[in-house]
Amino acid sequence: MEIKVMKNILGENDKIAAENRKMFREKKIVVVNLMGSPGSGKTSLLEKTLSKIAEKINVAVIEGDLFTARDAERIERHKIPVVQINTSGGCHLDAAMVRRAAESINLDETDLLIVENVGNLVCPAEFDVGENFKAVVLSITEGDDKPMKYPLIFKESAITLLNKIDLLPFTNFDVAAAREDLTTLHPNIEIIETSCTKNIGLDAWADWLLKKVEVI
Secondary structure (H helix, E strand, O other): OHHHHHHHHHHHHHHHHHHHHHHHHHOOOEEEEEEEOOOOOHHHHHHHHHHHHOOOOOEEEEEEEOOOOHHHHHHHOOOOOEEEEEOOOOOOOOHHHHHHHHOOOOHHHOOEEEEEOOOEOOHHHHOOOOOOEEEEEEEHHHOOOHHHHOHHHHHHOOEEEEEOHHHHHHOOOOHHHHHHHHHHHOOOOEEEEOEOOOOEOHHHHHHHHHHHHHHO
């Protein structure tokens, strides 16, 4: 019975996600579902990204979090359209939440929509929100074993950002091992090493996003 309920939940979500994807495609909007653990640096990375691309394309952000609007307030300082979704304990965003949030955004003036999902390496990967691409942030401080412990999120993502790479000397994170595991799970995955404090890899990440917008 529990399996049947889960199938029904995912089936309804997939239906709405398909509707979202059709709407975004018609509006010629690229949607990136940005995922990662709490504290992996998703919001800091997003802020740095916006400073590099906001003058070149029209960007909007949907922020997902359990409580508070603190992340959305950080994004709003960059004069970017942003909508906060509070899940009140829910571990992920779903397609219906994103559709409702998108209603508050001028989609006709949006080229790129970044959905910063709730901090979690499990649930967000299971729920399609209508995105074109999934991206996952893996902090060096989390350990290089995470790809094999939480394989789905890395299998589903088009790109992994190995963030806080400047802290590598202070950890036992094995970059080569992490890269090997990532490419084993997803042979075509893009991997970029990033640091917000040292401005490492941010141009490459910004270029990756800009190229995706150009393709649509």
